[in-house]
Amino acid sequence: MGREGGGGEKGERGGERGHRDLCPYYCSYYRRRLSEQLAQTPSSFRKDPEDPSAVALKEPWTEKVRRIRDVSPYGHLPSWRLLSVIVKCGDDLRQELLASQVLQVLQSVWQQERVPLWIKPYRILVLSSDSGMIEPVLNAVSLHQIKKQNPVSLMDFMVQEHGPQTSEGFLSAQRSFVQSCAGYSLVCYLLQVKDRHNGNILLDSEGHIIHIDFGFILSSSPKNLGFETSAFKLTAEFVEVMGGPDGDMFNYYKLLILQGLIAARKHMDKVLQIVEIMQQGSQLACFHGSSTLRTLKERFHMNQTEDQLQDLVQALVQGSMRSLTTRLYDGFQYLTNGIM
Structure with a gap:
């Protein structure tokens, strides 16, 4: 019995060694097969x-x-x-986590109030003060990569992907574009999101705009210069995809912002609570100064009527459309980082 037991144990150990010896071979084999499949994609x-x-x-x-x-x-x-994840090292993701939590609240509020705004919060896992993991946005490419690979306007790219402007495919994608652009316009205004170059804005396969990288929000900005002064990024190409400043879809875009702001201010305390909790004892750059929470609350415009809010939205949209700093910042990013 002892001899049989010893033989069995030896066999198991030998099997383990055999598996370990074969492991490098299998890893190399599967890497090669993946590479071959990717080359054929x-x-x-x-x-x-x-x-x-x-x-x-x-x-x-x-x-x-x-x-x-x-x-x-x-x-x-x-x-x-x-599962797909982005592993970050050397970056503090707590501001990303804060933005993600606020986006989740706003998404829930708009769904509850039946406002058809579209945003896509992605999950953040903070592991330490300088590391963590981010959920990637699937089936999407950055506007920078689109422009780099396709030297055409955003409208032309949408037509290439979804069909002629009168087709059902294009009209569906255009609606997705407008609803998401309005949603992120409000997010960028409320949270004062900066560093909005075309590497940080994605376009998915359904036509939705998706903003990523919330490293500069609230009281922080690149180099703390506060260079981007517009309420949100609204370029001439965005407006063209919406059908122009006199088109029905552009009016729909402004209406969505108004409805979204009215809905958001009903639930303002939910947003303020998240920010206030994160601010306690925090050294994050987004809480620089003592007025962060107060100015955030002011951007909900609780003391204004709906007619006054309509005038406010009109002013925000017009100011963002004509923003010189938006064009200058895009030019700066192109010259310094090659971001188109």
Whole structure:
């Protein structure tokens, strides 16, 4: 019995060693298969030596899941699931977490009040004061990458992706664009989101605009210069996609901002509570100065009538459309960082 037991134990250990010896082989094998599948994946984006990830940027997430599952040694398991994360090191993600929590509140408020604004909060996991993980936005590319790969206007790109301007596909994408642009316009105004270059604004496969990177909000701005003075980013290309400043969809955009602000101020305390809790004893740059909470509260305009709010929205939109600092900041980002 002792000899049989010893033999069995030896066999198990030998098996373990065998698996360990084969592990490098299997890892190399599956890496090669993944690389071969990626090379065969069709993409309308050209290879960019400065950004290798751009090769597969337009690969739908469902296709990516299928491709990787096909070559995974565990792909046959019913519980198999592919998760995508961005690992950050050297960055404090607590401001990102604050912005994400506020976006979740606003999203819930607008759904509750039946205002068809669209925003996409993404999950943040803070691991330490200088590390964490971010949930990537799937099926989306940055406006910078679009402009770099397609030397056409945003309107032309939308037509390429969704069809002629009178087609059902384009009209659906245009509505998605307007609803998301209005949602993020309000977010940027309330939270004073800065650093809005085209690398921090995405466009997804359904036409939604998605803002990422909330490293400069409330009282903070790049280099603390406060250079971006507009309430939100509203370029001529955005307005063109909406059908021009005299179009019905542009009027719909302004109406959505008004309805969203009216709904948000009903639940202002929920937003203020989150910010106030994060501010307690915090050294975050977004809480620089003593007036952060007060000025945030002022941007809800609790003392104004709905008619006065309508005039306010009109002024915010007109000011953002004509903003010189928005154009200058985009130019600065292009000259210094190559962001188009």
